[in-house]
Amino acid sequence: MRKAIALLCAVALAAGGLYALGLAAAPEPTYQGDHLGMEPEDTPEEYLARVGASIREDAPPSFALVSFERESSFEAAAAALRPAGRVSAIVFDAVAPRAVPEPTGGEDRADVFAREARRLAASGEKRDGVIGAVVYAPGEELARIRGEAGVFAVEALPADAAWGSFAIAPVRPQ
Template structure:
């Protein structure tokens, strides 16, 4: 595999670009608030405590319709994938956000959402941004979790757990039927960027959407 390490001088620049993208998405939401009679939900993904089967049915129902409009949609995977596998899991649609989370046995790790500009290359390279966007730790355990998360993200781990894409319902339905795709949930066509939360259906959620235990040892980076 070619060496994808990023020079040290690019780190702060990558972080600055990522922060600017987040600010842009927030600004879009402020400047274009959703109409009161429009979007019926402000969330993509399952609710805390929701039965997985119920969410999967809800996601399927969200893809019904015959309009040709563009829809924001959440793509959740059966298993985490590596960044270079993103093109095969997006069906050529515009990717707006890549969701990362490393998996550690019996350890709760942070979810990182990386907004990306148009172009599949930006999505594939987004793991470097994710490492810079990890939350600031508040205690020693959190610091060790952030350290190992950053190290694995920079190494290109199979840690992509979802994507936010934009496309028509017909293409979203085709994507939902592909191998490796667990669910695709779409918002109404009039949903506005920045006006909805995103929480992926993590692969470890099997029966109910609840966090697992957080009593395992944190490995060294």
């Protein structure tokens, strides 16, 4: 009987220890404090007026949402985003933004965008172009992107915003 009680106590202690270890190893929650993109009540004109002041040429690098006037081909999107030092994600219509790497080897950004579209198509979501992208760039590069053909708007976050800690809502100018 003593052996059974001792064994039961050992099992209870081990289970309690594992439970406490699991609580201690839980990741910190990520809070979505910052937001890129249109608010549900925004018209395209209101959105443009609201985000116009978010770009300053002397600003340090920050994440920004680049929105196109209409769905852009992978080549046209890559050309418009050429001034950006880093493209972190692309935005397709009606699906969550997709994180993308920078090109390697003989690839260019259009190849990376097309590859991500093929991955999306494998899950049944065919897309032939993008409606936006999240870039990481200083204010001077963001201002140049804002002037590129086919770009509807560029909205920058504060420089202290961290990847994964902000929400992204698509912008539909029409």
